[in-house]
Amino acid sequence: METPRLTAERIREYLAQGKRFDGRKPEDFREISIEGNVSNKAEGSARVRLGKTEVIVGIKMGVAEPYPDSPNKGNLMVTAELLPLSSPRFESGPPRFPAVELGRLVDRAIRESKFIDFEKLCIKEGEKVWSVFIDIYSINDDGNLVDAAGIAAVAALKWTKMPKYDEKEGKVIYDEPTDKKIPLAKDIPICITAHKIDGTIIVDPTLEEEDVSEAKITIGATPDGVISSMQKGSPAELSIEEVHEILDLTEKIRKKVFLKIEKFLE
Amino acid sequence: MTKQKGFERPDGRKVDEMRKMEAKVGIVPNADGSAMFSFGDTIAIAAVYGPRKMHPQHQQDPEKGTLRCTYSMLSFSVSDRIKPGPSRRSMEISKITEWALEPILMIKRYPNMVIDVHINILQANASTRCAGINAAALALAHAGIPMREMVSSVSIGKLDKQLVVDVNKDEEDWEEGEGATDIPITMTPNGMITHLQLDGKITSKELKEAIELARKAAKEIYEVQKKALKESLKE
Numbered sequence: 001m002e003t004p005r006l007t008a009e010r011i012r013e014y015l016a017q018g019k020r021f022d023g024r025k026p027e028d029f030r031e032i033s034i035e036g037n038v039s040n041k042a043e044g045s046a047r048v049r050l051g052k053t054e055v056i057v058g059i060k061m062g063v064a065e066p067y068p069d070s071p072n073k074g075n076l077m078v079t080a081e082l083l084p085l086s087s088p089r090f091e092s093g094p095p096r097f098p099a100v101e102l103g104r105l106v107d108r109a110i111r112e113s114k115f116i117d118f119e120k121l122c123i124k125e126g127e128k129v130w131s132v133f134i135d136i137y138s139i140n141d142d143g144n145l146v147d148a149a150g151i152a153a154v155a156a157l158k159w160t161k162m163p164k165y166d167e168k169e170g171k172v173i174y175d176e177p178t179d180k181k182i183p184l185a186k187d188i189p190i191c192i193t194a195h196k197i198d199g200t201i202i203v204d205p206t207l208e209e210e211d212v213s214e215a216k217i218t219i220g221a222t223p224d225g226v227i228s229s230m231q232k233g234s235p236a237e238l239s240i241e242e243v244h245e246i247l248d249l250t251e252k253i254r255k256k257v258f259l260k261i262e263k264f265l266e
Numbered sequence: 267m268t269k270q271k272g273f274e275r276p277d278g279r280k281v282d283e284m285r286k287m288e289a290k291v292g293i294v295p296n297a298d299g300s301a302m303f304s305f306g307d308t309i310a311i312a313a314v315y316g317p318r319k320m321h322p323q324h325q326q327d328p329e330k331g332t333l334r335c336t337y338s339m340l341s342f343s344v345s346d347r348i349k350p351g352p353s354r355r356s357m358e359i360s361k362i363t364e365w366a367l368e369p370i371l372m373i374k375r376y377p378n379m380v381i382d383v384h385i386n387i388l389q390a391n392a393s394t395r396c397a398g399i400n401a402a403a404l405a406l407a408h409a410g411i412p413m414r415e416m417v418s419s420v421s422i423g424k425l426d427k428q429l430v431v432d433v434n435k436d437e438e439d440w441e442e443g444e445g446a447t448d449i450p451i452t453m454t455p456n457g458m459i460t461h462l463q464l465d466g467k468i469t470s471k472e473l474k475e476a477i478e479l480a481r482k483a484a485k486e487i488y489e490v491q492k493k494a495l496k497e498s499l500k501e
Contacts, residue, residue: 039389040307042342052295056388058342081350084336085313085384087296092336094351135341135350137386139311140294174345 003211011212015200020209022051026202027253034151034264036159043177044160048152050204052142054086057152058135059160059182063172066122066129074121074129078107080136080149087141105191105231106136106149109220112228113189116157120183123165130162132182143207146218150191151261157182158265187222188265189229190254194219194246196238201246203253217246223258225251273428276436284420284432284483289400289494291408299409301494303401305432307391312401314409317379331376335363337398339387359395360385366399366419366452366461372412381411392435393421396450399461404491408498417460418487419452422476424468429476431483449473451480455488 003011014020024030030051038045042058064075080103082090095103110116121130134156136149161177195205195213205213215236220229232238238246269281279285285306294300297313304310320326337359341348363385373381383405385398396419403417423433426443433448440446447466453459459477468476 039309039340039342041344041389045342054294056340058340060342060347062347079341079350083384083386084315084382085294085297085300085311085386088315088318092352133341133347135347137340140296142296 003208007208008212011209012198015197015202018200020202022206026200027249029204029253029257029260032151032257032260034155034261036155041174042156043163044156044158046152046155046159047139048148048155050144050148051206052140053144053148054139055145055148055152056137056139057149057156059156060133060135061160061163061172062131062133063123063128063165063170064131066126070118071126072122072129073118074116075131076107076111076116076118076134077131078103078110078134078136078153080106082138082141082145086138090138090141101233102146102149103136105146105218105220105229106134106153108229108231109150109189109191110134110153110157113185113187113220113222114228115154115185115189117183117185123167132157141207143205143210144193146193147191147204150189150220154188154190155261155265157184187224187226188258189220189222190257191218191220192250192254192257193217194250196236196242201242201249203250217243219246219250221250221254223255225254270428273426275425275430277434279430281428281430282479282482284486285434287487287490289404289490291404291494291498297405297409299405299407299411301401301404301408303397303404303491305393305397306434307389308393308397309388310385310394310397310401311388312383312385312398312405314381314383314402314405314411316381316409317376317411318382320378320380326378328377329374331373331379331381333364333368333371333373333381333383335360335367335383335385335402337363337385337387337395339390339394343387343390359398362395362461362463363399363402366417367402367406369458369460370403370413370415370417370454371406372414375412381406390435392433392438393450395419396421396452399452400487400491404494407495415454415456416488416491417452417454418484418491419450419461420480420483420487421448421450422480422483423448424466424472424476429472429479431479449476449480451477451484453480453484455485457481
């Protein structure tokens with residue numbers, strides 16, 4: 001099931017005049033709303049709606065051995081599942097590339113921005129550290145799951161209350177959440193994905209626009225403009241000028257998005 | 267139903283009292299039908315896609331349509347994170363859910379087609395399969411799939427010697443006396459049973475009582491489901 005060619009044609013015609021079907025300008029995001037406490041069994045959770053797109057993210061924590069190359073640092077694992085519930089296009093079964101890509105893009109935005117202070121998640125060097133699991137689920141896919149998931153991951157991390165750890169028994173007691181928060185940096189990473197359609201750069205595409213997109217690039221950066229992760233997706237090429245345009249555009253958009261989500265995150 | 271002397275439910279409910287139920291229809295805009303159903307802290311969501319052509323083709327049934335249910339718990343719906351992907355438990359519950367729902371569907375009208383029902387548990391405090399079936403039945407109705415009747419699902423428990431309605435996690439783990447017996451039952455408003463499971467230890471006399479309790483509880487659930495469907499039409 002794909003967007004019909006006629007619709008695709010019309011999307012391009014509109015964009016040539018700087019217009020979109022839902023009345024937005026190319027650089028406009030849809031309405032964003034964020035809710036917490038989606039699941040009280042998670043240590044932290046958030047639901048993000050971006051227009052009709054909806055994702056939920058839950059944080060689980062556990063105690064595990066550190067990786068040999070980082071004996072004094074906590075572990076991070078980000079997985080994403082494109083639930084068949086969320087779109088007629090998704091099927092059950094092992095994760096396919098779009099789900100893997102979604103998890104990895106959010107993983108790198110969080111990890112590379114040093115948003116989580118992993119050294120503070122060390123319990124005993126070389127033996128025991130906290131593991132943070134970020135699990136992303138799509139609930140309704142109307143395009144731009146990545147940016148929505150990035151926001152939801154940050155919100156869920158901010159709201160996480162660490163469970164109690166019984167050091168003698170070596171067990172995590174999930175029923176007794178502490179007031180302790182995951183040590184986080186002040187500046188949050190935000191993912192913005194820009195798409196190129198027929199020479200026009202747009203952000204926050206709907207599903208139809210995503211279908212028409214020729215090239216995309218996801219940028220993870222803090223609101224003050226420090227970029228820490230980037231990935232170009234899809235096979236089409238981008239000129240240097242286009243990359244410049246995307247960098248300038250997303251910097252402005254990131255600030256606007258931050259203002260939109262800031263009030264939810266307090 | 268009588269309450270045995272000295273028996274108290276962990277959360278203080280009466281023996282025939284259900285947890286607060288909530289139901290909402292139309293929660294996934296992409297789906298042909300969708301719904302949320304909750305028993306207290308147990309929250310299930312379900313979405314229906316179809317009827318659509320069955321793929322792969324060799325699974326098509328020229329005699330009747332196929333109902334395909336998938337039940338899955340989100341990794342963070344329980345205390346100990348669940349690894350994503352199907353498990354033996356979730357595969358069994360998926361099948362049980364199909365059997366609970368198929369009898370009420372006029373599925374003969376859809377030869378070579380499939381109706382997909384996806385159920386996800388957001389938050390679990392026991393009775394997840396029942397919440398899932400209730401959400402799925404709502405989602406099917408919302409999708410406009412012709413149905414003879416509704417079904418409503420509830421879990422009856424026997425804690426030591428006491429029967430209770432709508433079991434929660436503390437009750438599921440009951441250890442005193444005869445321990446816990448868990449009996450999830452699904453039935454139509456007319457009392458036709460489409461699903462029945464049992465784990466534990468019970469006499470046939472007690473089981474008959476349990477079924478009677480389920481019949482009453484199913485009526486309450488049916489009212490909640492009906493209300494949610496009516497509300498979706500108002501919008």
